[in-house]
Amino acid sequence: MNLDQFQKELVAYASEIGIDKIGFASAEPFYNLKHQLIRQQQLNYQSGFEEPDVEKRTRPELLLNEAVSIIAIAIAYPSKMKDAPQGVRGARRGIFSRSSWGRDYHAALKERLTLLEAFIAAHYPEARMRSMVDTGELSDRAVAERAGIGWSAKNTNIITPEFGSYVYLGEMITNIPFQPDEPMEDQCGDCRLCIDTCPTGAIVEGGQLNAQRCISFLTQTKGFLPDEFRDKIGNRLYGCDTCQTVCPKNKRKANRIHPEFEPDPEIAKPLLEPLLKISNREFKGKFGYVSGSWRGKKPIQRNAILALAHFKEADAVPALIDLLQSDERPVIRGTAAWALGKIGTIEGLESLREVEKTEKDEEVQEEIQKGLAFFAEGLKG
Numbered sequence: 481m482n483l484d485q486f487q488k489e490l491v492a493y494a495s496e497i498g499i500d501k502i503g504f505a506s507a508e509p510f511y512n513l514k515h516q517l518i519r520q521q522q523l524n525y526q527s528g529f530e531e532p533d534v535e536k537r538t539r540p541e542l543l544l545n546e547a548v549s550i551i552a553i554a555i556a557y558p559s560k561m562k563d564a565p566q567g568v569r570g571a572r573r574g575i576f577s578r579s580s581w582g583r584d585y586h587a588a589l590k591e592r593l594t595l596l597e598a599f600i601a602a603h604y605p606e607a608r609m610r611s612m613v614d615t616g617e618l619s620d621r622a623v624a625e626r627a628g629i630g631w632s633a634k635n636t637n638i639i640t641p642e643f644g645s646y647v648y649l650g651e652m653i654t655n656i657p658f659q660p661d662e663p664m665e666d667q668c669g670d671c672r673l674c675i676d677t678c679p680t681g682a683i684v685e686g687g688q689l690n691a692q693r694c695i696s697f698l699t700q701t702k703g704f705l706p707d708e709f710r711d712k713i714g715n716r717l718y719g720c721d722t723c724q725t726v727c728p729k730n731k732r733k734a735n736r737i738h739p740e741f742e743p744d745p746e747i748a749k750p751l752l753e754p755l756l757k758i759s760n761r762e763f764k765g766k767f768g769y770v771s772g773s774w775r776g777k778k779p780i781q782r783n784a785i786l787a788l789a790h791f792k793e794a795d796a797v798p799a800l801i802d803l804l805q806s807d808e809r810p811v812i813r814g815t816a817a818w819a820l821g822k823i824g825t826i827e828g829l830e831s832l833r834e835v836e837k838t839e840k841d842e843e844v845q846e847e848i849q850k851g852l853a854f855f856a857e858g859l860k861g
C-alpha cells in the first residue's frame with residue numbers, strides 16, 4: 481500500500497475510534513516556540529507545570545530518533561451541563577472547569593493513541609512512534625497549530641472551527657513521512673473579548689499569557705492564595721473557563737459527543753460545605769476520575785473556603801470555625817480565618833479572637849489579623 485493511501489485509511493480509522501480531528505505536521509524544530517518559551521521564562525510568566533528543558537520541548541528528534549512527522553489529535557469535550565444544580569443559600573456550590581467534567585482526558589486520549597499506534601504498527605512494522613498527552617515534553621498547542629487542527633487564538637487556546645476551543649490535544653511523533661497539513665489562518669481578527677474579560681488581566685497581549693496571574697493556574701497551587709486574587713476566584717474549585725465562555729467562536733459548540741466526558745453534576749458542581757471535611761479516601765472515590773483532582777484535595781478545599789467567603793455564606797461559619805480551630809494544615813486554618821472575617825458574623829469574630837491567643841503558625845496569625853481587620857473596617861464603615 482502506498483503512503484498516501486495509508487494516511488487516508490489512518491484518518492478514517494481515527495474517526496472510527498472517536499478521534500474528532502487529526503492532522504499531520506513535520507517534526508522540524510519549533511523555532512518560534514523556542515523564543516516564546518525563553519521569553520516566558522525570562523518574564524516569569526510560566527506556571528511551573530511546563531517541562532523546563534526548552535530544547536526537549538522544541539526538538540522532537542530529541543524525543544524520538546529519526547523523528548520525521550507528528551500526528552496531532554483533538555477530542556471535543558462538552559461545554560453544556562444537563563440538569564445543572566443551582567447553588568442556594570445554605571447549599572452553595574463550586575464549579576470545576578469544563579476540561580475536568582468527565583473522565584480524565586489523559587487516559588481517554590492515551591487509549592486512542594495506543595490504538596492508533598497498533599494500527600500503524602500492523603501496517604508499518606518498521607514504524608517508530610512516541611505518543612504524549614499534556615504531560616509530555618512537547619507543546620500540544622504548537623503541534624496542533626502546525627498540523628492545522630486549529631488556530632492559536634488570543635486567549636492562547638487552539639480553536640477549531642468545528643468544536644471551538646473545547647478540545648483536548650495529544651500527539652504522536654513518528655518516523656513515517658506523512659504528508660503534512662497546512663496550518664490554519666488566524667480567525668480572531670479584531671476581537672479582543674477574552675483579553676478584556678479575563679478577571680485578572682492574565683492575557684498580556686493576544687496569544688501571550690502570564691500564567692502566574694491566570695486563575696486556572698492559581699486554583700491549582702497548594703499554598704495561600706495571594707490576597708489580590710482572593711476576591712477574583714469566585715466559586716471556581718479547579719480551572720477557569722471565562723476566556724472561553726466569552727469567545728464568540730465557542731457559541732453553539734455544545735460538543736455533547738462522547739458520553740465519557742459528560743459531567744456528573746454533583747461532581748462537576750459539588751456542594752461546598754461537604755468538601756471541607758471530606759476524607760482522603762472519599763475524595764479519591766468521588767473526584768479521583770476527573771483530571772481536576774491531580775493536585776489532591778487541599779487546593780480544592782482551600783478554594784471551597786474562598787468560594788464560601790465569596791458567597792458570604794453565614795451558614796458555613798460553624799464549619800469554618802471548626803477548621804480554624806482544628807485542621808492540621810496551616811493553609812486551611814489561615815484561609816478559614818480570612819473567610820470568617822470576610823463573612824463577618826459575631827461567632828466568627830469571637831472565634832478569631834479566641835484562636836489569636838493560641839495560634840503558633842506565623843502565616844496563620846497573619847491571616848487571623850486580616851480576618852479581624854475586616855471587622856474593624858466594618859465598624860469604621
Ligand code: B12
Nearest residue numbers: 516577614619620622632637638648649687696697719720
Ligand atoms: C502549563 C499548562 C497550563 C498553564 C499555562 C497555560 C498557558 N497558556 O501557557 C495553566 C495552568 C495556566 C493552564 C491553563 C489551562 N489549560 Co493548560 N496546559 C499547560 C501545558 C501542560 C503546557 C502549556 C505550555 O507549555 N505553555 C507555555 C506556552 C508558551 O506554550 P503554549 O501555550 O503551548 O504555546 C502556544 C500559545 O501560547 C502561543 N504563544 C505562546 N507565547 C506566545 C507569545 C505571543 C506573542 C504569541 C502571539 C503567541 C504565543 O503559541 C503556542 C502555540 O499555539 C499544556 C500541555 C502541553 N504539554 O502542551 C496544557 C494545555 C495547553 N492546557 C489545556 C487546557 C484545556 C487548559 C485550560 C483551558 C484549563 C481550564 N479550563 O482551566 C486553561 C486555559 C488557560 C489559558 N488561557 O491558557 C489544553 C489546551 C487545549 C486547547 N484547545 O488549546 C492543553 C494543550 C492540555 C491538553 N493536552 O489538552 N495550562
Ligand code: SF4
Nearest residue numbers: 678694695720722723
Ligand atoms: S483561564 Fe481565566 S484567568 Fe486564565 S486567562 Fe482565561 S479568563 Fe483569564
Ligand code: SF4
Nearest residue numbers: 633634668671674727
Ligand atoms: S474571544 Fe475573540 S480574541 Fe479571544 S480567542 Fe475568542 S475570537 Fe479570539
